[in-house]
Amino acid sequence: MPPISLSGIVSALPADETWGPPTSTQTTLDGVPYAPYSKGDKLGRMADWTSEGKDGRDGRGGRQQYNRSYRDQQVYGAGTSSLFAVQVAEDESSFSVVDNTRNTTKARGGFGRGGGTIFRGRGQRGGRNDRGGRGQFQRVGGGRGGQGGDRGYYDNRGGRGGRGGRRFGWKDYDKPQRNRDASVNVKPEWKMLEEIDFNRLTKLNLDTDEGEDLDSYGFLYYYDRTYDKQPVKTTERKLNVVDRAAYNVTTSSDPIIQELAEKDEATIFATDNILSMLMCSPRSIYSWDIVILRQGNKVYLDKRDGSSLDMVTVNENAADAPLELSEGNKDSINAPGALALEATFINHNFANQTVIESETAKYEMSHENPFYDPSEETDPLASKAYKYRRFDLSLNDEEPVHLIVRTELDAVMKNAVNGEDLFLTVKALNEFDHKAQGSGGALDWRSKLVSQRGAVVATEMKNNSCKLARWTVQSILAGADVMKLGFVSRANPKNNDRHVILGVAAYKPREFANQMNLSLSNGWGIVRTIVDMCLRKPEGKYVLVKDPNKPVLRLYDVPMTTFEEEAEKDIDQGEEEEEE
Structure with missing residues (x-):
């Protein structure tokens, strides 16, 4: 049988018929012409969720630029120019199943240095050249060719094996939260009235005058200038125990303040120890409390017996403050409580040792010490002068x-x-x-105090910001001309009983305040704000407490008998011990 040719079949067809589908001249969609196929069209995946992303990125932060993996994924119909343009009501190209929030940091394939994606499940594999993640909350970063850990929870290790992977220490944001105890137990019957955040306190401001002297009591010995000379290492001066009678009576128990209150000389009464704590409260870290007593139109700022205000803190503001014994501190002499006792002991003896005790050469004030009773005291009086000074906190002349x-x-x-x-x-x-732990990166005073005194003082300003601010405020309130700062160190770091004096520095209080960025007008604003809160309340007793773990002050309304029963118990226990 001879072969059949295709041309013969075509020629046998009727003249009005052609090969293939019939050509229609009709249009669809009300006049919209039909767009034919293009020779350049290539069919890829049926449904490609990663083909288009918002702002040129896919939902996972990857790049949408031309690369080998994207080369053959051409959009259907791209080979033919658009025959018409239709404005759609809703742009579906922005739709994405994956979270497509923009990442403001520059990322490498979604896992850049400092970048990364928040995952809830397993860690993802990093790119070939990706740096390790920085180890943030629920942030997983693969190392170079490595894999992030199987962690959908808090992971602070960063990527394994990556160039950017690192292990964070106490200086970073993942430092564990300290859980300190409050300075006073808040009882159920106490009613919280106000809660004040430190951010609000730092914005307060009140300008006052320099203050005026009302009266002065006590006496002062002259300072021994030989302590200003830098001692030789072989002849270091030892800090001696000097027993002298010094008093820190609370405000409402001060007989002079009671007389001034009866004369209606002022509205607010306080001691410099209590007032400095209130004025420098935004710098405080440890918990403290102030008892506020309102009687009529008078406000007394008091402290309770055994108050932490009488103690001198050590490295309170250090980034790595001393640990409590309950926090795993095995060195008991370097716990905050032990260091505070040691610092208080040092300050008492240092002030008494650096003066020349001479009955013929001393500065007498107008009146004798109001707290000293020779019939009961066995120790001689310490060099101490009490000046009662008045400051104007009025906002206008109508309400002084x-x-x-x-x-x-x-x-x-x-x-x-x-x-x-x-x-x-x-x-x-x-x-x-x-x-030791808790030193706050302090320099070795014995080797650096002479050559780098500025660096030593700057470190102390950082680690003891609250303590130095309080001392500066007390000096300015008293109208002191010079503030002497001694540098006392342990003779042996493992023994807190023996100390040596390494040097003394002198500063003008107001210049020192400027160096510390300490604002007295801000302190006066805090005092006036707290007092106004109490003046708006009814008469009674209030307690202002610094939260032990948060930068917050809380004002409580407490019964009038608060702290009095505890004081009576302490007196009774002391009498029983004496009888035994």
Whole structure:
């Protein structure tokens, strides 16, 4: 049988018929012409969820630029120019099943340095050249060719094997939260009235005058200038135990303040110890409390017996503050409580040792010490002067508000230029062990105090910001001309009983305040705000407590008998012990 040719079949067809589908001249969609296939069209996946992404990125933060994996994924119909343009009501190209929130950080394939994606499940595999993640909350970052851990929870290790992977320490944001105890137990019958955040306190401001002296009591010895000379290492001065009678009576128990209140000399009454804590409260970390007593139109800022205000803190503001024994501190002498006792002991003895005790050469105030009773005291009086000063906190002339504060001075010395007497406050910084936990990166005082005193003082300003601010405020309130700062260190870092004096530095209080960025007007604003809160309340007793773990102050309304029963129990226990 001869072969059949295709041309013969075609020629046998009728003239009006052609090969293939019939050609229609009709249009569809009300006149819209039919767009034919294009020779350049290539069919890829039927449904490609990653083909288009918002702002040129897919939902996982990957790049949508031309690369080998994207080369053959052409959009259907791309080879033919659009014959018409239709404005759709809703742009479906922005739709994505995956979270497509923009990442403001520059990322490498979704796992860049400092970038990354938040996952809820297993860790994802990093790209070939990706850096390890930085280890943030629910942030998984693969190492170079490595794989992020199987962690959908808090993972602070970062990527394994990556160049950027690192292990964070206490200086980073993942530092464990300290759980300190409050300075006073908040009882159920206490009613919380106000809660004040430190951010609000730092914005307060009130300008006041320099203050005026009302009266002065006590006496001052002259300061021993030989302590200003840097001691030789072989002849370091030892800190001696000097038993002298010093008093820190609370406001409402002060007989002089009681007399001034009866004369209606002011509205607010306080001591410099209590007032400085309130004025520097935004710098505080540890918990403390102030008892506020309102009687009529008078407000007394008091402290309770055994208050933490009487203690001198150590490295309170350090990034790695000393650990409590309950937090795993195995070195008991370097716990916060033990360091506070040691620092308080050092300050008392240092102020008494650095003066020249002479009955013929001393500065007498207008009146004798109001707290000293020779018939009961066995120790001689310490060099201490009490100046009662008044400050104007009025906002206008119609409602005058004045504050009387009892301030303290520690010594006096002659001005080398004109021979005038200069009033001093004498304080001491202490070094326990610059290698121990809680030292706050302090330098070795024995080797650096002479050559790098500025660096030593700057480190102390950082680690003891609250303590130094309080001392500076107390010096300014008292009108002191000079503030003497001693540097006292342990003779042996493992023993907290013996100490040596390494040097003394002198500062003008207001200049030192500027160096610390300390604003007295902000402190006065805090005082006036707290007092106004109490003046709006009815008469009674209130307690202001610093939260032990948050930068917050809380004002409580407490019964009038609060703390009095505890004081009576302490007196009874003391009498029983004496009888035994």
